[in-house]
Amino acid sequence: xxxxxxxxxxxxxxxxxxxxxxxxxxxxxxxxxxxxxxxxxxxxxxxxxxxxxxxxxxxxxxxxxxxxxxxxxxxxxxxxxxxxxxxxxxxxxxxxxxxxxxxxxxxxxxxxxxxxxxxxxxxxxxxxxxxxxxxxxxxxxxxxxxxxxxxxxxxxxxxxxxxxxxxxxxxxxxxxxxxxxxxxxxxxxxxxxxxxxxxxxxxxxxxxxxxxxxxxxxxxxxxxxxxxxxxxxxxxxxxxxxxxxxxxxxxxxxxxxxxxxxxxxxxxxxxxxxxxxxxxxxxxxxxxxxxxx
Amino acid sequence: xxxxxxxxxxxxxxxxxxxxxxxxxxxxxxxxxxxxxxxxxxxxxxxxxxxxxxxxxxxxxxxxxxxxxxxxxxxxxxxxxxxxxxxxxxxxxxxxxxxxxxxxxxxxxxxxxxxxxxxxxxxxxxxxxxxxxxxxxxxxxxxxxxxxxxxxxxxxxxxxxxxxxxxxxxxxxxxxxxxxxxxxxxxxxxxxxxxxxxxxxxxxxxxxxxxxxxxxxxxxxxxxxxxxxxxxxxxxxxxxxxxxxxxxxxxxxxxxxxxxxxxxxxxxxxxxxxxxxxxxxxxxxxxxxxxxx
Numbered sequence: 001x002x003x004x005x006x007x008x009x010x011x012x013x014x015x016x017x018x019x020x021x022x023x024x025x026x027x028x029x030x031x032x033x034x035x036x037x038x039x040x041x042x043x044x045x046x047x048x049x050x051x052x053x054x055x056x057x058x059x060x061x062x063x064x065x066x067x068x069x070x071x072x073x074x075x076x077x078x079x080x081x082x083x084x085x086x087x088x089x090x091x092x093x094x095x096x097x098x099x100x101x102x103x104x105x106x107x108x109x110x111x112x113x114x115x116x117x118x119x120x121x122x123x124x125x126x127x128x129x130x131x132x133x134x135x136x137x138x139x140x141x142x143x144x145x146x147x148x149x150x151x152x153x154x155x156x157x158x159x160x161x162x163x164x165x166x167x168x169x170x171x172x173x174x175x176x177x178x179x180x181x182x183x184x185x186x187x188x189x190x191x192x193x194x195x196x197x198x199x200x201x202x203x204x205x206x207x208x209x210x211x212x213x214x215x216x217x218x219x220x221x222x223x224x225x226x227x228x229x230x231x232x233x234x235x236x237x238x239x240x241x242x243x244x245x246x247x248x249x250x251x252x253x254x255x256x257x258x259x260x261x262x263x264x265x266x267x268x269x270x271x272x273x274x275x276x277x278x279x280x281x282x283x284x285x286x287x288x289x290x291x292x293x
Numbered sequence: 294x295x296x297x298x299x300x301x302x303x304x305x306x307x308x309x310x311x312x313x314x315x316x317x318x319x320x321x322x323x324x325x326x327x328x329x330x331x332x333x334x335x336x337x338x339x340x341x342x343x344x345x346x347x348x349x350x351x352x353x354x355x356x357x358x359x360x361x362x363x364x365x366x367x368x369x370x371x372x373x374x375x376x377x378x379x380x381x382x383x384x385x386x387x388x389x390x391x392x393x394x395x396x397x398x399x400x401x402x403x404x405x406x407x408x409x410x411x412x413x414x415x416x417x418x419x420x421x422x423x424x425x426x427x428x429x430x431x432x433x434x435x436x437x438x439x440x441x442x443x444x445x446x447x448x449x450x451x452x453x454x455x456x457x458x459x460x461x462x463x464x465x466x467x468x469x470x471x472x473x474x475x476x477x478x479x480x481x482x483x484x485x486x487x488x489x490x491x492x493x494x495x496x497x498x499x500x501x502x503x504x505x506x507x508x509x510x511x512x513x514x515x516x517x518x519x520x521x522x523x524x525x526x527x528x529x530x531x532x533x534x535x536x537x538x539x540x541x542x543x544x545x546x547x548x549x550x551x552x553x554x555x556x557x558x559x560x561x562x563x564x565x566x567x568x569x570x571x572x573x574x575x576x577x578x579x580x581x582x583x584x585x586x
Contacts, residue, residue: 025380062372077352083319084359
């Protein structure tokens with residue numbers, strides 16, 4: 001959101017994880033694409049982090065009456081997004097073109113690019129067995145200890161045209177602060193994207209999702225520990241070795257700067273906890289300032 | 294509804310037209326099956342004649358935001374019915390088994406049988422060209438003059454198992470008062486059903502949907518006139534020649550009795566305008582009394 005506020009639509013491509021995409025109630029749901037789209041459209045529900053502000057849940061309640069185990073919440077207006085997407089996909093459209101059409105209809109002018117138009121499924125292997133990403137995250141509240149994560153289909157997936165174009169165009173690349181395994185992992189698992197990041201001609205910047213040893217949101221820290229990684233900003237930076245030039249860490253993690261420098265990544269110490277829209281814009285500006293550095 | 298109130302669930306099979314079934318917003322919608330199901334579940338919207346009482350329309354409103362020409366109204370709770378049906382059909386279930394599952398979930402104990410599990414599409418040829426049934430009826434408000442009607446797929450459609458079973462079982466058969474071309478026409482166009490009606494071992498009773506030259510509901514009279522039929526109860530009776538033994542006409546049409554008798558059908562003069570549930574039960578009782586006649 002911060003970057004979109006200060007970068008003109010033609011100059012920003014937002015590459016989005018689709019490893020969470022899943023079929024619910026017969027519809028193709030793309031949780032991350034929708035969260036980005038609703039956020040940029042100013043329609044997102046700020047309390048939940050998913051769905052539309054003020055949405056109702058009548059369809060879901062009725063599905064439960066039909067005996068459906070409707071554990072994945074989809075609001076009534078949100079449902080229209082999945083209905084429309086599913087119908088267009090079934091008609092042969094790509095996820096990229098569907099996303100463009102839906103975004104345009106909601107007045108979003110920046111390009112929201114699915115990482116790939118091919119199916120990639122994030123599968124979390126836990127003590128309870130293999131769980132699809134939403135099953136792990138929403139149904140099981142990220143509670144079962146994680147043993148490993150894989151991205152089914154990633155090996156043969158192609159980057160979407162917008163994603164490939166952005167990678168080839170150069171400029172600046174930003175890995176936003178998000179779960180390195182669940183949100184960025186699937187994107188980086190697409191070979192064409194990883195190669196594009198490795199060969200990227202401009203500056204590559206990442207922002208730590210971990211501050212002071214705790215994730216700002218979600219189970220990133222818990223999961224990193226379970227997977228045997230250091231649950232710190234340094235642990236995250238290590239994931240991005242070879243694809244990252246600058247790594248933003250929070251003021252309170254200033255002492256980690258040398259360890260990050262040792263990874264061949266330049267640490268940038270800043271205030272990276274974003275509460276308000278002003279915080280988001282401020283961080284985005286600091287990132288863009290690196291272009292001249 | 295009247296028959297269901299006085300006949301035990303195992304003794305009544307309600308055969309329903311599926312010629313109106315259509316795909317809306319990517320979902321399989323069965324308007325007539327749903328109206329019967331919602332009516333027997335006590336959930337129907339009495340004001341509209343379709344949909345669920347008290348339903349809201351948030352999904353549809355959002356679909357319109359996405360540029361969808363959403364002229365076919367589906368409520369948010371109603372949407373769950375179509376979502377569930379579509380998902381089960383896509384999984385390989387028959388329309389009969391889906392209907393049974395949905396009905397059971399809503400507490401409907403009588404058997405609601407689609408006329409067929411095969412696709413039959415009622416197509417109305419008008420001065421404006423061919424229109425699918427809902428397009429003609431809902432979008433164009435049954436305004437364009439009708440030139441002809443055909444039931445695409447009917448010739449090769451098989452009666453559903455419940456429908457065939459009911460026809461073979463004998464007892465009594467009732468053609469409920471409905472549009473002879475749009476509602477009963479598609480059912481009668483399925484060869485196995487027509488043969489079953491012709492060979493039916495019990496009494497076959499029909500109730501006129503036309504009283505005093507006007508349809509009690511909908512465009513039946515207008516349509517009959519456009520198709521060159523007499524828009525009276527006699528005109529309807531003529532459609533059922535060979536598959537009907539008793540024909541209920543309203544008191545005010547008593548003078549048409551001889552003309553109906555001339556068709557080889559026995560007229561029954563009664564009060565057939567049903568306003569209240571008591572009216573429906575009363576007419577149902579009069580129909581069942583014919584069993585002993």
